[in-house]
Amino acid sequence: METTGFETELSLFKYDTLERLPPAYRDLSADERTDRIETAKELLGDDVIILGHNYQRREIVEHADFIGDSYELSKRAAEADASYVIFCGVTFMAESADIITDDEQTVILPSMEASCPMAGMAEALQVDAAWAKITEKIPGEEIIPITYMNSYADLKAFCAEQGGLVCTSSNAHKAFEWAFDRGETVLFLPDKHLGENTAHRLGMADSTVEWNPWAPESTDGDVADADVVLWDGYCQVHERFRVEHIEEVRNQHADANVIVHPECRREVVEAADVSGSTSTICSTIENAEPGETWAIGTEIHLTNHLQRWHPNVNVIPLCGDSCMDCNAMRQIDPNYLTWVLEELLEDRERNVISVAPDEAELAQVALDRMLEV
Numbered sequence: 001m002e003t004t005g006f007e008t009e010l011s012l013f014k015y016d017t018l019e020r021l022p023p024a025y026r027d028l029s030a031d032e033r034t035d036r037i038e039t040a041k042e043l044l045g046d047d048v049i050i051l052g053h054n055y056q057r058r059e060i061v062e063h064a065d066f067i068g069d070s071y072e073l074s075k076r077a078a079e080a081d082a083s084y085v086i087f088c089g090v091t092f093m094a095e096s097a098d099i100i101t102d103d104e105q106t107v108i109l110p111s112m113e114a115s116c117p118m119a120g121m122a123e124a125l126q127v128d129a130a131w132a133k134i135t136e137k138i139p140g141e142e143i144i145p146i147t148y149m150n151s152y153a154d155l156k157a158f159c160a161e162q163g164g165l166v167c168t169s170s171n172a173h174k175a176f177e178w179a180f181d182r183g184e185t186v187l188f189l190p191d192k193h194l195g196e197n198t199a200h201r202l203g204m205a206d207s208t209v210e211w212n213p214w215a216p217e218s219t220d221g222d223v224a225d226a227d228v229v230l231w232d233g234y235c236q237v238h239e240r241f242r243v244e245h246i247e248e249v250r251n252q253h254a255d256a257n258v259i260v261h262p263e264c265r266r267e268v269v270e271a272a273d274v275s276g277s278t279s280t281i282c283s284t285i286e287n288a289e290p291g292e293t294w295a296i297g298t299e300i301h302l303t304n305h306l307q308r309w310h311p312n313v314n315v316i317p318l319c320g321d322s323c324m325d326c327n328a329m330r331q332i333d334p335n336y337l338t339w340v341l342e343e344l345l346e347d348r349e350r351n352v353i354s355v356a357p358d359e360a361e362l363a364q365v366a367l368d369r370m371l372e373v
């Protein structure tokens with residue numbers, strides 16, 4: 001099959017093979033594209049699997065063969081026999097799927113503009129430079145880098161090379177334990193909140209230091225005294241939640257339970273009743289008793305799905321109308337999905353995510369170490 005690509009002026013995104021949606025696909029009506037997506041799916045049959053992250057909009061998840069968190073989706077991709085994995089999520093997730101799947105399988109991200117800003121906050125080159133500075137400050141100490149799944153393949157490869165690993169929001173504490181069995185210090189990238197929440201969970205809250213890659217000299221505290229060095233990255237969607245939102249919800253609903261994603265600030269995670277990955281949030285609501293109230297601190301599309309999927313549970317967004325959608329996830333719109341599917345019917349592959357083999361091999365090592373923990 002032919003792989004086509006017309007490069008654009010945009011170099012903002014990790015992949016420079018960004019392809020724009022052809023004009024004919026820009027104004028499809030909801031009914032028309034639903035019909036066309038379903039028809040294309042039927043014609044492509046078992047050749048194609050559509051995976052949808054929990055944060056995708058309703059018009060995407062209703063076409064997905066499987067909906068889940070970032071890690072579950074990669075596993076589903078690996079287990080699938082389909083030649084094409086249409087990954088409705090963001091770039092780093094599609095990269096992980098490409099690394100995990102067979103060489104014969106092709107991963108397609110309907111829009112290359114779906115780039116997670118937090119993953120972009122730790123570029124491998126920048127991390128290389130920081131690594132040199134940090135290791136110089138603690139000579140003779142074994143530093144283990146851990147990168148959150150929300151990072152690009154080159155950073156995962158870097159972690160493998162330096163004896164580190166990958167983690168997700170559900171196994172970060174285990175990754176820390178793995179690392180402290182092998183070294184004295186952890187460098188956690190790119191999400192400082194998940195890193196801090198994990199350090200706190202393990203009783204290390206007082207021995208963290210934040211590393212600002214844009215102004216390393218402003219690092220607040222001494223790296224040499226810290227057990228955990230936190231890269232100064234964050235997710236805008238989750239940083240928005242405050243303890244006051246939790247207080248307000250509890251004032252309005254005396255019986256409210258609060259669940260948040262661990263990308264939220266530490267004080268928010270501490271004030272909540274439960275914190276966990278998007279799949280933990282889903283299973284918590286699935287297992288809630290009818291009539292229970294749950295306030296959710298995460299991306300708004302997931303909260304909306306949970307309201308729809310579990311009408312017997314009173315699901316409310318933690319900060320009301322101020323809850324955000326993820327701008328990166330929003331780039332996957334159903335017109336793009338229609339287009340990539342119909343192009344496959346014409347034997348044309350669009351927006352293929354393909355990690356360079358040497359990078360993929362190393363990144364796989366960091367992912368395999370995660371599976372060991």
Ligand code: 13P
Binds near residue numbers: 070149168
């Ligand atoms: P999950 O791995 O929990 O699905 O989260 C991914 C993500 O991007 C959260 O912001």
Ligand code: SF4
Binds near residue numbers: 328
């Ligand atoms: Fe990235 Fe935040 Fe969007 Fe998750 S919600 S993909 S961390 S920007």
